[in-house]
Amino acid sequence: MNKMQQRLLHPSKATRQDRFGKTISLICIGFIMILTVSIIGFIAIHGLATFFENHVSVMQFIFSSNWNPGQLGKNGQPQVGAFAMIVASFAVTLLAAILATPFAIAVALYMTELAPKRGAKMLQPVIELLVGIPSVVYGFIGLVVIVPAIRSVFGGTGFGILAGSIVLFVMILPTITSLTIDSLQQVPDHYRKASLALGATKWQTIYKVILRAALPGILTAIVFGMARAFGEALAVQMVIGNAALTPTSLTSPTATLTSQLTSQMGDTIMGTLPNNALWSLALVLLIMSVIFNLLIKVVGKRGEMKK
Template structure:
């Protein structure tokens, strides 16, 4: 039997370089995915365990937490349970988020229509850089502008001290405007060009095409954009804290001071001791924020599935 040449035998025994690279790529990809999943579960476990400890360690009442109006975790009521009425903060977060979405959504969708259907060149050259600039501005700058411009304007020309739901809504509306505009622009651009041409060929005007064809086709993407904007508004902390007044009450008007979940968290977390009732109560507020984030994510995924099936 003839001997195999030495260089050929070495090539057969030596692993292929492409196989090594592919194997290494798989290892790196699975490692990255594993680390991401581990971090997500670690955050979920930490927030859940700390947030629920208010109810099983400090014997807080779940009903009082969601319906109570008084917030003083360091004190106890006549039943010996901590006073953890978080309804004013939950109410403030929802009101500010919903109002800012109602104000911002029409403006953002209108800007997206202008950038894509009416004046694409002007939108690409002027509006797109402006939107990107607004995205890059830190939230503390928005809060400082609201504190020096919006609050004095409301105090001098409307009523009250200037701090309140109205000031927080205005600041959040400006903050989430670029997010909703960018996502709405992508959704409208995703509408097939054939639909536009077919609508115009059937005699529809440009506005009829925009209203009856483009917006209806892009509706799932537009809803997703609004939900993403609401998610950012719901989780915003610093800018809202600077202009909302941070009063633990349910306001009777838009011009009275209020509080949100994030503003109370940022104000109180640095002044509590880990394991105490005050600290655990703040973790419970963080758990509510985490649950709301999951709800927003589930809503986006459901809209996406509806878009695919349609």
């Protein structure tokens, strides 16, 4: 007995390997989870310190546009109002998405519906190239080309939301385009056939069936693009003007949450209010990215139900 018994009662080599592999992946997952939680915790502790230790009110932080954390205001309160940055961040993000979406959809349609072979051959490398260009290069081009162009057309300094949006438009275009292509390609071919067989033209098929069926995917693509635009720091910082002022027009210098962070973080001392205030900006960014993620989940789920 017993060899047979022994063999049956002891885990085989395959079982042991299985367990080993499982353990390794669990350890890796655990590590990443701890990392994520600690990043969130770290940002939250420092970001919330502005409110709990320095007693800045949340309302003031969100709705006041006085940003000068190093000094006390007339009322003896520290001047930590992020309104300008919040507005500017949302403005560049929305504007960039509004600019990029029609182009992205047009390019994606061309590549999937109108000229799948030629389109993919020509445009795929272009899109990949756009993704690969470092953001500092985008910022530099923006600084050298777009800012002077805006200056000569609209006057002023040329720095501001418009310049930021144009730079971001080019940066998020490939993101939105490639995700839109994915969602168009997921539209089953029999929808196209059914529509054409009913005597619909190609164009009717595209906008009445394909775009409608792909809508959740396209919305997800846009939200992804917006998340990227919202979080982009360097390129925006180079063209936005970096003045913590509420934007009065599309061409007035301002600052976004990210550009304020990158331009100021070297000038503050850890543990002081000015430093904590920057952490609070980071906290707002983090919260927004969580919101964007949730939005993507919600939109994506709705799409699944439809399919």
